[in-house]
Amino acid sequence: MTSFPDPTWLVGCGNMAGAMVAGWHKAGVDLSSVTAIRPSATPVEGVRTVAMLPDGPPPAFVMLGFKPQKLDEVAPSLAPRITDSTLVVSLLAGVEAATLRQRFPTARAIVRAMPNLPVAQRRGVTALYSADGDKALAEVEALMTLLGVAPRVATEDHFSAIGAVAGSGPAYVARFVAALAAGGEGIGLDADLARLIATETLLGTAAMIAADPIDMTELARRVASPNGTTEAGLAVLDAPDGLAPLLARMLAAAIARGHILAAAARRG
Numbered sequence: 001m002t003s004f005p006d007p008t009w010l011v012g013c014g015n016m017a018g019a020m021v022a023g024w025h026k027a028g029v030d031l032s033s034v035t036a037i038r039p040s041a042t043p044v045e046g047v048r049t050v051a052m053l054p055d056g057p058p059p060a061f062v063m064l065g066f067k068p069q070k071l072d073e074v075a076p077s078l079a080p081r082i083t084d085s086t087l088v089v090s091l092l093a094g095v096e097a098a099t100l101r102q103r104f105p106t107a108r109a110i111v112r113a114m115p116n117l118p119v120a121q122r123r124g125v126t127a128l129y130s131a132d133g134d135k136a137l138a139e140v141e142a143l144m145t146l147l148g149v150a151p152r153v154a155t156e157d158h159f160s161a162i163g164a165v166a167g168s169g170p171a172y173v174a175r176f177v178a179a180l181a182a183g184g185e186g187i188g189l190d191a192d193l194a195r196l197i198a199t200e201t202l203l204g205t206a207a208m209i210a211a212d213p214i215d216m217t218e219l220a221r222r223v224a225s226p227n228g229t230t231e232a233g234l235a236v237l238d239a240p241d242g243l244a245p246l247l248a249r250m251l252a253a254a255i256a257r258g259h260i261l262a263a264a265a266r267r268g
């Protein structure tokens with residue numbers, strides 16, 4: 001059984017860090033050295049939860065799971081507790097490693113991690129980046145691969161791109177399924193039935209891909225017979241003003257927002 005360094009602090013443990021805890025719990029990880037810190041002290045299942053940074057020995061491992069906008073509020077009280085034995089992992093979207101290093105200058109190493117919510121089901125994507133060498137990356141990788149795939153990225157720019165695709169991705173997939181359901185309703189289906197079949201189509205397609213990781217073009221080809229109904233629908237998605245340019249604009253908007261958040265964190 002893998003365990004966490006002692007003591008480990010999860011500073012901010014809401015949707016994202018909570019999903020990671022759920023995934024580690026499912027993986028059978030020993031969480032006895034872990035404390036979740038969140039102002040509301042709302043219990044996080046499986047870990048001790050407190051409202052303020054605990055007294056006692058300095059943390060060996062700290063995971064930052066609050067919103068990027070809270071960095072100014074959290075850093076002044078957290079930084080003095082971090083020593084040259086502390087490994088800091090940041091989930092903060094758009095906050096660069098250099099900015100984190102300024103805020104936590106004494107940390108042994110700083111690793112950025114960009115997870116997505118399916119980590120709760122151990123089917124997550126958690127991109128990893130560090131300017132502080134392979135050892136720290138390997139330590140974090142050992143924990144993150146328990147939650148799904150954990151690709152290392154060579155430059156921080158790629159890190160933002162993976163965040164835009166995979167970190168935000170479940171929200172985009174949710175919108176796609178909702179739009180498919182709304183479309184089904186628009187062509188005469190009862191709302192509940194439309195939602196059920198849109199969701200089950202997502203799950204069934206994902207299960208097929210998981211069982212047989214084929215190319216997406218080939219998957220579509222297997223559904224669409226020449227000149228048939230699916231092909232007529234695909235022609236709309238594949239049009240010059242169809243899905244690809246729409247998703248390109250969607251990703252560009254997410255990246256642009258990341259730049260604004262990063263600039264604000266740098267100024268902070």
Ligand SMILES: NC(=O)c1ccc[n+]([C@@H]2O[C@H](COP(=O)([O-])OP(=O)(O)OC[C@H]3O[C@@H](n4cnc5c(N)ncnc54)[C@H](OP(=O)(O)O)[C@@H]3O)[C@@H](O)[C@H]2O)c1
Nearest residue numbers: 012013014015016038039040065066067068091092093167
């Ligand atoms: N959600 C995603 O899919 C996703 C994906 C990739 C990365 N991220 C990153 O993950 C981070 C957290 O996002 P989230 O969606 O989990 O947000 P969230 O659900 O709002 O959770 C934020 C957490 O921060 C805590 N917090 C607020 N103020 C704090 C303070 N002063 N000190 C310590 N903790 C404080 C909150 O405590 P209370 O619960 O007590 O209010 C809560 O536990 C963000 O930086 C985001 O960029 C999220």
